[in-house]
Amino acid sequence: MNARQPTLIVGVGSPVGDDRQGWRVAELLAAQWRLPARRAARPIDLLDWLDGVSWLVLCDSCQGAGPPGSVLCWEWPRLPAVDIEFGGTHDMGLLAVCHLAERLGILPPRVTLWGIEVGTGRLGPTGDTALSPLAEAAAHHAAKQVADALQLPPARHDLAPSYPP
Amino acid sequence: MDDPRIIQVQALSRVEGEGGLYVRIEGNRIEQVELRIFEPPRFFEAFLRGRMLEETPDIVARICGICPVAYQMSAVHALERALDVTVTPEIRRLRRLLYCGEWIESHALHMHLLHAPDFLGCDSGLDMAQRWPEDVQRGLRLKKFGNQLLEVLGGRAVHPINVAVGGFYRLPRREEMDTLTDNLKWGVDASIAATRWVAGFDFPDFEQDFDFVSLSHPDEYPMNEGVIRSSRGGLWTTEQFEGEFEERHVAHSTALQAVRVSTGEPYFVGPLARVNLNFDRLSPLAQQVAADLPITWPCGNPFVSIVARGLELIHAYDEALQIVSDYRPSQPRVEVPHRSGEGCAATEAPRGLLYHRYRLDDEGRLTMARIVPPTSQNQGQIERDLRAWLPRVLDQPDADIEHSCAHVVRNYDPCISCSTHFLRLQIDRQ
Numbered sequence: 001m002n003a004r005q006p007t008l009i010v011g012v013g014s015p016v017g018d019d020r021q022g023w024r025v026a027e028l029l030a031a032q033w034r035l036p037a038r039r040a041a042r043p044i045d046l047l048d049w050l051d052g053v054s055w056l057v058l059c060d061s062c063q064g065a066g067p068p069g070s071v072l073c074w075e076w077p078r079l080p081a082v083d084i085e086f087g088g089t090h091d092m093g094l095l096a097v098c099h100l101a102e103r104l105g106i107l108p109p110r111v112t113l114w115g116i117e118v119g120t121g122r123l124g125p126t127g128d129t130a131l132s133p134l135a136e137a138a139a140h141h142a143a144k145q146v147a148d149a150l151q152l153p154p155a156r157h158d159l160a161p162s163y164p165p
Numbered sequence: 166m167d168d169p170r171i172i173q174v175q176a177l178s179r180v181e182g183e184g185g186l187y188v189r190i191e192g193n194r195i196e197q198v199e200l201r202i203f204e205p206p207r208f209f210e211a212f213l214r215g216r217m218l219e220e221t222p223d224i225v226a227r228i229c230g231i232c233p234v235a236y237q238m239s240a241v242h243a244l245e246r247a248l249d250v251t252v253t254p255e256i257r258r259l260r261r262l263l264y265c266g267e268w269i270e271s272h273a274l275h276m277h278l279l280h281a282p283d284f285l286g287c288d289s290g291l292d293m294a295q296r297w298p299e300d301v302q303r304g305l306r307l308k309k310f311g312n313q314l315l316e317v318l319g320g321r322a323v324h325p326i327n328v329a330v331g332g333f334y335r336l337p338r339r340e341e342m343d344t345l346t347d348n349l350k351w352g353v354d355a356s357i358a359a360t361r362w363v364a365g366f367d368f369p370d371f372e373q374d375f376d377f378v379s380l381s382h383p384d385e386y387p388m389n390e391g392v393i394r395s396s397r398g399g400l401w402t403t404e405q406f407e408g409e410f411e412e413r414h415v416a417h418s419t420a421l422q423a424v425r426v427s428t429g430e431p432y433f434v435g436p437l438a439r440v441n442l443n444f445d446r447l448s449p450l451a452q453q454v455a456a457d458l459p460i461t462w463p464c465g466n467p468f469v470s471i472v473a474r475g476l477e478l479i480h481a482y483d484e485a486l487q488i489v490s491d492y493r494p495s496q497p498r499v500e501v502p503h504r505s506g507e508g509c510a511a512t513e514a515p516r517g518l519l520y521h522r523y524r525l526d527d528e529g530r531l532t533m534a535r536i537v538p539p540t541s542q543n544q545g546q547i548e549r550d551l552r553a554w555l556p557r558v559l560d561q562p563d564a565d566i567e568h569s570c571a572h573v574v575r576n577y578d579p580c581i582s583c584s585t586h587f588l589r590l591q592i593d594r595q
Contacts, residue, residue, distance in 0.1 A: 045309075103295040
């Protein structure tokens, strides 16, 4: 990574259940690697955050990418296969927002998309922000891969991790 | 004899849900026009049976991701009527605020990304974004602040979870409401700009003699309550709804179609009906903007629905700002007893009148649910519009006819996913 280039990492997800994986990756990258990471509940929020960003790194749960916990990566404009879904609510999906940003002329020059296979997903009750053990492990695995891809130094082990060692 | 000309839109785009269109033309005669809804029914009325009354608002919210508040509002009002519960004026105002949030996000999305492309010769919102980036970005921001309002008051930007029978589970703190103020102020100005923008589109000359139907309230623009009014002179209480408005099954659609019982004719619900029947109760600001537009109200041109949405967008931002400015947290909800009863209510979803009726047993469990969504009420009218529209475009190539028919459908912002009914199944065994 060129440190002079502003990089923004965005974890996409929701507050409960394993769909929170994207948020968890962003939290880990911010806490352990001190990276500029944000959480988005709706992909469309991205459109307000792109000013001055030259490398956008997106992390989201997906379905159809393999066994649960699989971590995959694509570089825009190469796109995931059509049977891999970054679905959500009726609001605009992640890929549609990227296409829209591109048409609006505000998509950063480099966009990397990380997908974490969520399987059928565990829906947690309201207020339960814990991930299932598999999703938690996958989020750590994804965070490490993202950090490696950004060619950063190893994680700051002096920071207490928020998960069992 | 020549083969009939068949025009088919296999899957309508820029509408919520899945549906298609089939037109059969013999010579110059329109033989068949069918709005085919093939999305499977989702059986919500059956899901609700046996559920406790408190679960109802969160279950019905799942009928639609664009208008969950409408389903929640019709549900809580119907259940409160069944139980003789009256909410405080403060709760009533906050329910209007929540509805403003939904109208804002739904109308801003439809105007800018779903309907405007038809007028601008674009195939999609994405196509439009490249050529009109500032207008699209304004639309997205207008929508976003509607969702933000839902998040603050409803607990979530989509499928809110804070609506209770009797009020709300929790009321926002004053400082949480304050976070909305600047965005709502921006929204008032931006919605005026958006409305002026869409009013400048080139509208086909297509005035029709519609039977417009909406709620009507003596003191306010209709959202949560009122009597049901027709532009042809009818007036009904909500309790009389099922006596005058009847849903019927048609063979080509999984969704029901509604007609007036007394006339056997379809009718028109939604923003154009609301504006036409309640123009003098729009906010003074929205009326002032309307007065400067080159459109005369009441208006019988369905293509002008996009401007009616704009006026309601101004109204919703204006009213939301007023309610947020005056907000003082108070009692979140009133007590709701568990006892038997039956009640109905109608509220105004972004797409039009939404009717619910419920019956409860002694323990507060639902034994019956009836939901009549606005899109099923508009479907017969949409087919009628297409029949009237097609002779004007028959000399065009099929692809152009498909485009223009889809535009006619999108005038109504149909939400096909709201298929809540369970079709009665009869098995005849010989």
